[in-house]
Amino acid sequence: MPDAVLRLDPLRAWRFVAGKVSALGAVTSPPYDVLEPAIVRRLTDSDLYNMVRLILPRDPDLGPARYDEPAHRLSGWQRDGVVVQDEQPALYVYEQRLGDALLCGLVGALQLDPTRHVVLPHEDVMPHWVADRLRLMQATDADLEPILLAYAGGGVASDAVDTARSGEPWVEAETYNGAEHRIWRISDPEVLAGIEAELAKHEAVIADGHHRYAAYLERQLREPYRQSAEVGLAMLVDYVRHPLTLDPIHRVVPGLDLATVQLRTPSGWQMQPGRVEGDPNRISVTDGSSWLTLHAASDAPAVTLLHQVLLPAWGVSEDTLSFHHTLADALALADAQQLAVELTAPHMDQVLRSAAQGVVLPQKATSFGPKPRVGLLFRTL
Structure with missing residues (x-):
């Protein structure tokens, strides 16, 4: 060939x-x-x-x-x-x-x-x-x-x-x-x-x-x-x-609440109350009224950390997620037992580097x- x-x-x-x-x-x-x-x-x-x-x-x-x-x-x-x-x-x-x-x-x-x-x-x-x-x-x-x-x-x-x-x-x-x-x-x-x-x-x-x-x-x-x-x-x-x-694609996670996020997020992650903006690699979660912002000292894209580290720690199956191109659409579905997850977009060089190396990001990463x-x-x- x-x-x-x-x-x-x-x-x-x-x-x-x-x-x-x-x-x-x-x-x-x-x-x-x-x-x-x-x-x-x-x-x-x-x-x-x-x-x-x-x-x-x-x-x-x-x-x-x-x-x-x-x-x-x-x-x-x-x-x-x-x-x-x-x-x-x-x-x-x-x-x-x-x-x-x-x-x-x-x-x-x-x-x-x-x-x-x-x-x-x-x-x-x-x-x-x-x-x-x-x-x-x-x-x-x-x-x-x-x-x-x-x-x-x-x-x-x-x-x-x-x-x-x-x-x-x-x-x-x-x-x-x-x-x-x-x-x-x-x-x-x-x-x-x-x-x-x-x-x-x-x-x-x-x-x-x-x-x-x-x-x-x-x-x-x-x-x-x-x-x-x-x-x-x-x-x-x-x-x-x-x-x-x-731009990022946000997630909605059925069956997940903020207490579980606080309890099961691995040690080493920074966790701050509220939606902390300005952090280029943050992950913010909300039930529609309260927010938590998470950050890990890692160069990996936020979406990779969510799928490879946080979702397993929280006991969440990827099959239950829904994906939303606008934060407003995700927030409209958030409640006490169904959290919206706001992601930041990977950098272009992260996308190009992973593609060239044959390493794929999680589904709906960008x-x-x-x-x-x-x-x-x-x-x-």
């Missing part, structure tokens, strides 16, 4: 037809794993064709059959011309701008890397979510959401991105949060060859989409003779030229952003 190289191939992407939907922005969605119930309701009400109707299969009681609904729906959208496929393969430059926040990079078909030589995970996955995404991919025969990868110093490839952005966009959309989205096509063979040669010099870290990438790999294992299963939809960002944000909007481009096999 030849040595793995970072490769992002052109593809014939699918997109919505503006005249068939209320607005291109109205049919898009954030990624599936950041969708709180209130957002799902808003998106479902926004347009009959919103992507949330594909990426979040409903009615868990139906078991695997619940994935049939989005598959039938996608087929209907294709049949009715609500979505259309690009006529020629291309790499797509995607730009998302909200205030000062900018996401900018290349979208294409990522060559999968089971050996982890050039596509590097940085956090663990939960098997049930991998299985969920795989079942959706198999039912729809599609990659509906791009994963997000970060690499450094893109040179020729990053120059090609910026050059494309100087022209007229192929697709434009605005979402309800005020974000502006633009897409350009790169189809010139010479430019594509330059991008391919440049990317082959690099490795990339999976910033967002570990469960979807794990599902890509599992699909490849199950369909080894299918060439289209050797790639998955991805967005690649040069984080030196277009920096990403890095939230990179901004995240690509779902529904502007997707891929079928």
Whole structure:
């Protein structure tokens, strides 16, 4: 088997037809794993064709059959011309701008890397979510959401991105949060060859989409003779030229109270009453009214210390946790017998170092952003 190289191939992407939907922005969605119930309701009400109707299969009681609904729906959208496929393969430059926040990079078909030589995970996955995404991919025969990868110093490839952005966009959309989205096509063979040669010099870290990438790999294992299963939809960002944000993901722990935290936290940990801000590696817990802030003299990320040290000491199973991208969502669930755990984000160098060493952080360790909007481009096999 030849040595793995970072490769992002052109593809014939699918997109919505503006005249068939209320607005291109109205049919898009954030990624599936950041969708709180209130957002799902808003998106479902926004347009009959919103992507949330594909990426979040409903009615868990139906078991695997619940994935049939989005598959039938996608087929209907294709049949009715609500979505259309690009006529020629291309790499797509995607730009998302909200205030000062900018996401900018290349979208294409990522060559999968089971050996982890050039596509590097940085956090663990939960098997049930991998299985969920795989079942959706198999039912729809599609990659509906791009994963997000970060690499450094893109040179020729990053120059090609910026050059494309100087022209007229192929697709434009605005979402309800005020974000502006633009897409350009790169189809010139010479430019594509330059991008391919440049990317082959690099490795990339999976910033967002570990469960979807794990599902890509599992699909490849199950369909080894299918060439289209050797790639998955991805967005690649040069984080030196277009920096990403890095935020924590908070936890809610059922069955845990503050007295247990005080009693069972190992010796050597500093414990202070209240929510002590300004400490870059603190772990704060609350029942919704009182706070405790914990700190250990360690260089390990807070999320690693929580999962490897504190949860076992408190007698908590990781399987009981829920994960929340905003502290407000976690706090809304906190009470005397269910604590919210506020984490601080790992540093970028901690993430890159662990990925390069083949060491993964616990599941849901980081939230990179901004995240690509779902529904502007997707891929079928």
